[in-house]
Amino acid sequence: MREEKFDFLREKVKAENIPTVRDKTLQKLRGEVFAAQPKKILEIGTAAGISGAAMLLCADEAKLVTIEKDPDFADRARGIFRALGLEKRVTLLEGDADEIVPLLSGGYDFIFLDGPKGKYAAYLPDLKALLKPGGVLFADNISLKFYGLKHSEHRNRTAHVNMAHFLETMRTDEDFSVRFFEEEDGALIAEKLR
Numbered sequence: 001m002r003e004e005k006f007d008f009l010r011e012k013v014k015a016e017n018i019p020t021v022r023d024k025t026l027q028k029l030r031g032e033v034f035a036a037q038p039k040k041i042l043e044i045g046t047a048a049g050i051s052g053a054a055m056l057l058c059a060d061e062a063k064l065v066t067i068e069k070d071p072d073f074a075d076r077a078r079g080i081f082r083a084l085g086l087e088k089r090v091t092l093l094e095g096d097a098d099e100i101v102p103l104l105s106g107g108y109d110f111i112f113l114d115g116p117k118g119k120y121a122a123y124l125p126d127l128k129a130l131l132k133p134g135g136v137l138f139a140d141n142i143s144l145k146f147y148g149l150k151h152s153e154h155r156n157r158t159a160h161v162n163m164a165h166f167l168e169t170m171r172t173d174e175d176f177s178v179r180f181f182e183e184e185d186g187a188l189i190a191e192k193l194r
């Protein structure tokens with residue numbers, strides 16, 4: 001029943017062109033969350049709350065902290081969490097992740113990185129410190145295939161340079177075991193080993 005409601009809400013969000021994780025990547029994300037059964041999830045980039053809700057629906061004991069800077073999206077997300085009866089499990093931090101991420105504390109079992117694509121590398125030191133050993137970092141859109149369609153050439157180039165830096169840092173960090181999801185816009189899935 002709740003799954004049907006979720007599917008309905010997701011289709012509405014997609015029809016309004018509000019950004020949300022693509023179909024196969026969502027399946028992959030759900031599979032990873034289901035396997036990990038995290039207690040504490042951090043998400044950068046809530047948008048309308050679709051990925052956040054999806055993660056909570058496959059990990060019954062999980063609580064979610066999610067960050068969104070756009071007030072309209074944040075409102076929409078609050079409505080969607082409420083509609084699915086998930087609001088008590090969510091802390092939505094409305095504001096700029098650049099400012100909020102460095103203020104976070106405590107350990108997280110799962111981090112879904114889906115905010116500003118040019119900032120993954122900048123957030124990484126804080127996110128690594130927030131992720132518990134054994135925890136998983138799932139970063140979406142690492143190919144940036146669709147990114148240049150919306151942004152200026154300069155912003156596009158900067159995002160590509162920063163993403164390459166993020167990927168290289170992750171690949172060479174021996175504290176992480178890294179896998180790649182090659183479909184759609186690509187994702188990096190990394191387990192923190194220690």
Ligand SMILES: C[S@@+](CC[C@H](N)C(=O)[O-])C[C@H]1O[C@@H](n2cnc3c(N)ncnc32)[C@H](O)[C@@H]1O
Binds near residue numbers: 048067
């Ligand atoms: C790809 S969308 C997130 C989609 C969502 N995770 C989902 O799958 O349903 C990226 C979101 O990050 C938000 N965002 C961009 N820059 C941000 C920042 N500096 N701080 C917080 N949120 C930001 C955007 O407003 C947008 O809603």
